[in-house]
Amino acid sequence: MQHKFVQISGLALSVAYAALIVWIYATEPRTFxxxxxxxxxxxxTYQVDQAKFDAGLALFRREQFRAARDEWQRAxxxxxxxxxxxxxAYAFYREGWGRVYNDDNLFRQGxxxxxxxxxxxxxxxxxDDPDLQIHTAAELKAELExxxxxxxxxxxxxxxxxxxK
Amino acid sequence: MNEKLTVATNRLRNQALLSFVVLPMxxxxxxxxxxxxxxxxxxxxxxxxxxxxxxxxxxxxLLLFVRGGxxxxxxxxxxxxxxxxxxxxxxxxIALFFAxxxxxxxxxxxRGLLHWLFSFFFLWTLWNNQFSLFDARRLLRSLMVxxxxxxxxxxxxxxxxxxxxxxxxxRLAGTLLQGVSLGTLDAPTFSPATGYISxxxxxxxITGLLLITFSGEQITDGKQHLALTPASELxxxxxxxxxxxxxxxxxx
Numbered sequence: 001m002q003h004k005f006v007q008i009s010g011l012a013l014s015v016a017y018a019a020l021i022v023w024i025y026a027t028e029p030r031t032f033x034x035x036x037x038x039x040x041x042x043x044x045t046y047q048v049d050q051a052k053f054d055a056g057l058a059l060f061r062r063e064q065f066r067a068a069r070d071e072w073q074r075a076x077x078x079x080x081x082x083x084x085x086x087x088x089a090y091a092f093y094r095e096g097w098g099r100v101y102n103d104d105n106l107f108r109q110g111x112x113x114x115x116x117x118x119x120x121x122x123x124x125x126x127x128d129d130p131d132l133q134i135h136t137a138a139e140l141k142a143e144l145e146x147x148x149x150x151x152x153x154x155x156x157x158x159x160x161x162x163x164x165k
Numbered sequence: 166m167n168e169k170l171t172v173a174t175n176r177l178r179n180q181a182l183l184s185f186v187v188l189p190m191x192x193x194x195x196x197x198x199x200x201x202x203x204x205x206x207x208x209x210x211x212x213x214x215x216x217x218x219x220x221x222x223x224x225x226x227l228l229l230f231v232r233g234g235x236x237x238x239x240x241x242x243x244x245x246x247x248x249x250x251x252x253x254x255x256x257x258x259i260a261l262f263f264a265x266x267x268x269x270x271x272x273x274x275x276r277g278l279l280h281w282l283f284s285f286f287f288l289w290t291l292w293n294n295q296f297s298l299f300d301a302r303r304l305l306r307s308l309m310v311x312x313x314x315x316x317x318x319x320x321x322x323x324x325x326x327x328x329x330x331x332x333x334x335x336r337l338a339g340t341l342l343q344g345v346s347l348g349t350l351d352a353p354t355f356s357p358a359t360g361y362i363s364x365x366x367x368x369x370x371i372t373g374l375l376l377i378t379f380s381g382e383q384i385t386d387g388k389q390h391l392a393l394t395p396a397s398e399l400x401x402x403x404x405x406x407x408x409x410x411x412x413x414x415x416x417x
Contacts, residue, residue, distance in 0.1 A: 003181050007249050010185030014256050017193045025200065030209040 037078045048084055049075040060087065061131060065095035082125050085117035086137055093134075093144055097164045101154075102147040111144045133165035183380055185253050191373040192260035198366040199267020202275075203356040211355075213275060215266040218284045223266035225291040226308075232295065233304035235378055236261075261373070268370045271363045272315035274323055275353050283315065301378045308374065312367050320360035 029035040040046040056071030069091045076084040092110030096103035117125055118137045125137040134140045143165065200213040230236040241254040269287060274280045290311060
């Protein structure tokens with residue numbers, strides 16, 4: 001009986017340990033903290049640091065976009081929260097938007113983040129924030145894509161009349 | 166009789182613990198640590214999965230284990246074992262395969278000409294050994310030397326050659342190879358902790374192999390192991406052990 005118990009527990013331990021190794025090599029954490037965060041995500045207990053998220057939001061509203069992004073990145077180190085990733089993308093959009101021309105580099109980074117936000121949720125991401133003019137990830141994605149595309153519309157002088165969302 | 170029974174029961178328990186818990190854990194730890202490097206800048210962890218060539222080397226090494234008698238596949242997996250025992254042994258064999266691949270990964274330079282030079286020498290040695298006469302102990306000694314040499318070459322000589330601050334070997338190579346570019350011998354630089362991890366990994370791997378060697382015939386399920394001693398005696402041991410345990414439960 002005891003022999004069987006040792007066998008079963010050995011087998012279970014080995015399978016669990018092997019799964020952990022596969023997971024570590026698949027996710028390639030760079031630090032032990034990242035490993036712990038990854039484990040929280042895998043276990044479904046991961047949560048965004050709300051205080052840091054709120055601090056980021058306050059900075060965003062004061063148009064301190066770079067600082068806001070830093071706070072949000074610290075609030076969501078695993079980059080696993082769709083809402084936070086949406087806000088980071090929005091910060092890239094607002095910082096990169098220009099009346100005459102947009103900053104392509106910032107827009108591309110924003111596009112990367114909004115794609116991540118979309119990929120994190122099976123259902124459409126909708127942000128109910130009255131301070132924003134774009135409320136869905138799909139709209140933000142379209143806006144960022146439009147900003148990076150080259151067209152004849154770019155030389156239209158009336159372009160300077162458009163407004164930032 | 167009672168003392169004999171206790172000795173036999175303890176031996177069974179220890180063997181079961183060794184074969185089904187300790188050995189797989191050791192081999193899996195080798196799998197985990199074999200690809201781990203610590204970056205010289207910032208100390209970030211880098212996990213390098215086993216390159217394809219290490220899988221080929223591991224296959225050759227496993228063949229060598231079978232030829233040298235370190236592993237006896239028919240004893241490990243057989244139709245007269247329980248499915249649980251067979252599953253445990255198959256898992257241990259898989260762990261041994263990946264541990265071997267990761268042990269090679271641990272002592273192979275990560276890229277460049279040195280990676281291919283080391284791989285070639287490993288392949289050459291293992292291929293030659295396929296046609297030599299080996300017993301388990303000689304094979305183990307040969308492997309210790311092989312991995313020890315590769316460890317010294319990679320983590321002491323090559324690491325010294327590419328150390329950012331420049332060691333004595335770098336200065337010596339600079340003098341000897343004046344005008345010759347070391348670009349083709351490109352190798353990434355890792356923190357000294359990588360060498361310690363690799364050393365620990367290799368020690369664990371050799372320990373695992375030693376455990377397999379010394380418990381070779383006994384890595385079978387309990388009942389099969391008992392067949393090595395007179396069956397009637399062990400049946401009595403088993404029955405008395407159960408009665409003994411039942412007695413303890415009744416008393417409590």
